Amino acid sequence: MNAQLVVGWDGSASARRALEWALTQKAPSLLLVEVVDGLDRFSGNDLSADPRADGAVFVETAAADAERAHPGAVVHARVLTGHPVEQLARLSGPGTLLVVGDRRRTLLPLRGGWSVGARLAGKATGPVAIITEDTAGDGTGVLVGIDDSDDARAALKFAASWAARMQQTLHVLHAWRTPYLWNDRVPPGILFQEIATQHAELLADAVAEARRLHPGLVIEGHEVDGVAARSLIEAASGRALLVVGDGGVSGLERMLIGSVGHDILVNLAVPTVIVGRHSPAPAPKPTPTRAPVIPSPVLLQAPTRTVVAWGGDLPSRSAVEWALTRETSGSLDVVMIADESASIPDSIAAAEQVALDDRELSRMLGQVTSLAPDVTLHGRVVRGFVLHTLASLTRQDTLLVVGTEDREGPRLRFGLSVGAHLPALARGPIAIIPRTVDRMSTGIAVGVDGSAASNAAIVVAAAEAAQRGQTLHLVHAWTEPLLYESTFLLDGEFIRSLEADHRAILDAAERTARTSGFDVRIETHLVGGDPARALADLSPRPATIVVGTRGLSGWRRLVLGSVSRDLILNLDVPLIVVGHPDAQPLDDAALDQHEVVSA
Incomplete structure (x- = not known):
């Protein structure tokens, strides 16, 4: 590969296997690094002033042996002082692949704790390859697990680049779990169909993006109904490489990666690369190691105003009442959508329906005013497509409240549909209110x-x-x-x-x-x-x-x-769903396709 390879070395069988694997990856050169803690384990003498006093000859010998065994290979050696994870993480970066071994223990307890590779995966600012000492060398194909996260996208780009360079088939796998209802209830079949379609489209988009990045690459897509980690581990058998996103959590002192990464790391069977969302695919030319870019902190804010979506039915009434019970003063906006898909725009029938909606909304507001006498209610009818019009009403400073139950008829469809779709489109928090709310609950x-x-x-x-x-x-x-x-x-x-x-x-x-x-x-x-x-x-x-x-x-x-x-x-x-503060919503031109027809 054109990316720089850095191999962690400690003289173990797993480190030798990691070095052998790195030498087969067509890199122009690689760096073999041994990290010592600067303390003689037998005498207790501090050797930090001269780190080469502990193990330098050994790592240099390993580098020389590697060059002799692989004519044309260029292997540099370096000895560093400090904690292995901290020192190796400092060598990581977008253009660097860290390669470390993982001991496959033969005595119980097996894999009793995190290896260096596992902790390194949580700290590195670039991809990390973890190689077990009993890894087979005859695997074919690169397998990458994808979902809808940013780190999965980074993993896809890395895997596609690696597969193209090594002339391997890229296998893109998306595993998802069929949703279930508690209390043995059965969800409607149309819901299963909608969710299945979403997952199929996600996989298709991932395959299309890999083809766009590498037009000549052979790509196979695999959709699996099951637990992600187990599906990946089973599908990885016989593959040359498994690539997954870290699913990690930033900003913590301790290493922690996602649950899929947890399960994969304790069940390693093939060479595995952990790629974080800030770990781009290997660049065409070596990229110098650089410090990670720390993004500017996002200002987090709570909503200061409330908008309720009114649909003229009992779930919507529950949403309005819930919103009123949390207000002691100020104002509350109630919006009814005149669905453009249900009638011909600007027709007489559409105008009559708007007038009917306006009267119904005014009547409802008069009925609920007594619930919060000090709150001013504002009602309006807005013409547009329900989902996108509601999404256009959301802001970080606005809480949009909707009811939950599915509605009958073509007009009032923003029950479960809105609850399921609005969080992905919204620019602010969404409150989803069940038809029956327990007023005695607290917290x-x-x-x-x-x-x-x-x-x-x-x-x-x-x-x-x-x-x-x-x-x-x-x-x-x-x-x-x-x-x-x-x-x-x-x-x-x-x-x-x-x-x-x-x-x-x-x-x-x-x-x-x-x-x-x-x-x-x-x-x-x-x-x-x-x-x-x-x-x-x-x-x-x-x-x-x-x-x-x-x-x-x-x-x-x-x-x-x-x-x-x-x-x-x-x-x-009641459930409030809050979007990622950095998420990019649909552009205003796409959302703001509506007009206020009454106020």
Whole structure:
């Protein structure tokens, strides 16, 4: 490859296997690095002033042996002092692939803790290749796992570039789990069809992008209904390389990568590259190592105004009443959409329908005014297409409130459909209100995972808790990595270390809440299990649940992540979905195709 290869060296069998693998990757040169801690382990003498005193000859010998065994190869050697993960991470960058070995232990407990490669994957600013010492060298094809995240897009670009350079077939795999309803309810078939279509389009877009990047590359797409990590591990058998996004969390002192990465790293069977969202594909020419670019912090804000979507039915009435119960003063906007798809624009029938909608809206506002006498209600009818018109009403400072139930007839369709689609299009938070709301519940629960979307949700949840004078519950759910070979065990120290990593996420979330500018009582919950169930089953039952979602960007987005989707499908408490603060919404020209026809 044209990217620079840096191989971590410690003299072990896995390090030798990593070096052998790197030598077959057609790089013009590679750097073999040994990191010593500067302390003689036997005498206790400090050797940091002369790091070459410990192991330098050994790594140089390994480099020379590699050049002799591979004529034409150029292998440079270097010895550094410090912690292996920290020092190797400093060598990472967009144009550098770090290559490290991973010991495949033969005695129990197997893979009892994170290897250097696993921790390096969470700290590096470029891709990291992890090679097991028993990796077969006869695999063919490059397998990449994709979803709708930015790090998956980076993984796709890396894998496509690598496959093109090595003249290998690129296998693009997208695994997704069929949604299910709790309490043994059965969702409508049209919902399954819609979700399946979204996933099929996501895979098709990924394959198309890889072909656009490398027109001559042979590409095969694979769609699997199943758990992502297990699907990738099973499909990786016989492949030359597996590439996955890190699914990582930035801004934490401790290393932590996504759950898919967890499971893959403890079940490594083929050479695997972990690619973060800031790890571009290898460039045509070597790129000098550089420090990571730290993005400017995004100003997180809570909504200061509320808009309710009125559909003329009971779920919409519940949405209006819920919005009024959280207001003590000020004003509330209620908007009814005159759906252009239901009639001919500018026709007599359309004008008559608008007049009817206006009278119905005015009558409803008169009925609910007594719920909040100090709140001024403003109603208006807006002509446009329902979904895009509602999306155009969203802003970071605006909470848009919608009902949830599916409606009958061609006009009123923004029930589950809007709840499922608006979060991906919206430029601000969306509150989705069930038809029946338990007025006795108390507390605001927010799911946290350390992401930017999660932090935005924390600020919105803190504002909601402060406005209502209720407790803010920060909930972080996690699961232990799954081992797919019964002979492997995870030891207690590893589990405790992993739990501490997740506790760090919760602690960081608490700091975000306390510095949000809202004075609220905070309780934290570290829960094992599924995030959606952890939020829904929280005791005491919360009055409102808040979650973050990624929203739209330059990569096709599914309308919802799995947590938001499961909560909406099983919704029985008000749910606020908060988009990623950096997400790029549809442009204003596309959204603002509506006109106010009454006010």
